Amino acid sequence: MKIAIIGASGYAGGDLIRLLLSHPRAEVTVATSRKLAGKPVDSVHPHLKGLTGLMFENPSLENIDADLAFLAVPHTAAMTYAGPLLERGIRVVDLSADYRLPKDTFETIYGVPHTDYFEAPYGLPELHRDQCRGALFIANPGCFPTGATLAAAPLAKYAHTIIYDSKTGVSGAGDNPSAVTHYPNVGDNVNPYKWTSHRHLAEMKLEAARLGSEARVYFTPHLVPVNRGILTTAHILLNEPMEQDEAEQLYQKYYQGEPFVRYQMPMLGAVRGSNFCDIKVESEGDRVVAVSAIDNLVKGAAGQAIQNMNIMCGYDEREGLMAPGLLP
Numbered sequence: 593m594k595i596a597i598i599g600a601s602g603y604a605g606g607d608l609i610r611l612l613l614s615h616p617r618a619e620v621t622v623a624t625s626r627k628l629a630g631k632p633v634d635s636v637h638p639h640l641k642g643l644t645g646l647m648f649e650n651p652s653l654e655n656i657d658a659d660l661a662f663l664a665v666p667h668t669a670a671m672t673y674a675g676p677l678l679e680r681g682i683r684v685v686d687l688s689a690d691y692r693l694p695k696d697t698f699e700t701i702y703g704v705p706h707t708d709y710f711e712a713p714y715g716l717p718e719l720h721r722d723q724c725r726g727a728l729f730i731a732n733p734g735c736f737p738t739g740a741t742l743a744a745a746p747l748a749k750y751a752h753t754i755i756y757d758s759k760t761g762v763s764g765a766g767d768n769p770s771a772v773t774h775y776p777n778v779g780d781n782v783n784p785y786k787w788t789s790h791r792h793l794a795e796m797k798l799e800a801a802r803l804g805s806e807a808r809v810y811f812t813p814h815l816v817p818v819n820r821g822i823l824t825t826a827h828i829l830l831n832e833p834m835e836q837d838e839a840e841q842l843y844q845k846y847y848q849g850e851p852f853v854r855y856q857m858p859m860l861g862a863v864r865g866s867n868f869c870d871i872k873v874e875s876e877g878d879r880v881v882a883v884s885a886i887d888n889l890v891k892g893a894a895g896q897a898i899q900n901m902n903i904m905c906g907y908d909e910r911e912g913l914m915a916p917g918l919l920p
């Protein structure tokens with residue numbers, strides 16, 4: 593398969609190139625960047641030096657020659673690429689937020705009109721695999737909603753309240769420097785942000801509702817001084833108490849056979865660079881605490897996007913994605 597990555601100079605685009613290097617059926621043939629067109633990919637991704645001869649380019653939409661395109665561009669940019677690529681018969685996996693929410697919810701939360709809306713499968717394979725099979729377009733979930741929803745899913749329909757408390761690494765903000773991500777503000781520090789109003793909350797609520805849950809859902813993220821990773825503590829307040837054994841068995845059964853969800857003590861180091869999501873639960877009766885760990889750029893972005901590509905194309909879901917994390 594010929595793969596185009598739109599937005600290949602960013603963090604998610606860089607991880608798509610890195611991961612696809614070991615995919616047996618896919619070859620990246622187009623890597624776009626408007627600012628770096630004409631420069632080699634390793635000029636901003638030095639870890640890829642000697643592994644790819646790709647050059648950044650800035651082709652017009654009609655000149656993108658690919659079987660499948662990943663949109664690793666900011667929200668609102670993706671909606672200008674999705675339709676035209678699909679019209680040309682190119683499958684698309686969109687890593688942005690443009691097609692994850694109903695149109696009116698998107699417009700309210702992102703504060704912009706959606707100029708090319710259509711409904712798309714939400715690519716959290718563990719919950720929506722059937723809708724992703726054979727799809728021509730998939731909306732890849734947000735990084736926080738991936739870790740959070742996987743942490744709460746088995747218990748969501750038994751809960752009246754779910755509170756997600758997440759710690760995220762700095763690469764979640766992309767490669768554009770800002771005061772928030774400036775080293776002295778991040779290093780040796782922990783910062784809560786968007787305490788009650790993070791945009792990803794809408795996705796979390798939508799997923800809880802799709803799981804048949806009537807729970808109220810809350811979310812507060814914190815920026816921590818690591819490059820990659822999201823650790824989410826889900827406080828799941830149950831309608832009826834559940835003992836530890838029952839909660840553990842429920843989780844293990846729910847994710848049995850899932851290639852990328854492991855029931856074990858979550859820690860960022862064990863999933864760093866990998867597509868795994870590690871989850872463990874502890875019950876105190878009417879509150880079950882479920883903690884998940886993912887790499888925001890892999891299971892939270894590029895890895896999950898490749899998992900979705902594999903599912904939409906009928907390949908083995910694990911292809912190109914079975915590399916372990918980097919511990920220590």
Ligand SMILES: NC(=O)c1ccc[n+]([C@@H]2O[C@H](COP(=O)([O-])OP(=O)(O)OC[C@H]3O[C@@H](n4cnc5c(N)ncnc54)[C@H](OP(=O)(O)O)[C@@H]3O)[C@@H](O)[C@H]2O)c1
Nearest residue numbers: 599601602603604626627664665666669688764766767893
């Ligand atoms: N970082 C994460 O952990 C993460 C996780 C999940 C999802 N995502 C989503 O994935 C997407 C990419 O995130 P990122 O963190 O990789 O961002 P990033 O580091 O800021 O990279 C953005 C990329 O898009 C290109 N770009 C920007 N505006 C564009 C436009 N209007 N048209 C075409 N290309 C454009 C940029 O290159 P040029 O400006 O040179 O063209 C760059 O290659 C975003 O939608 C983000 O929300 C990110």
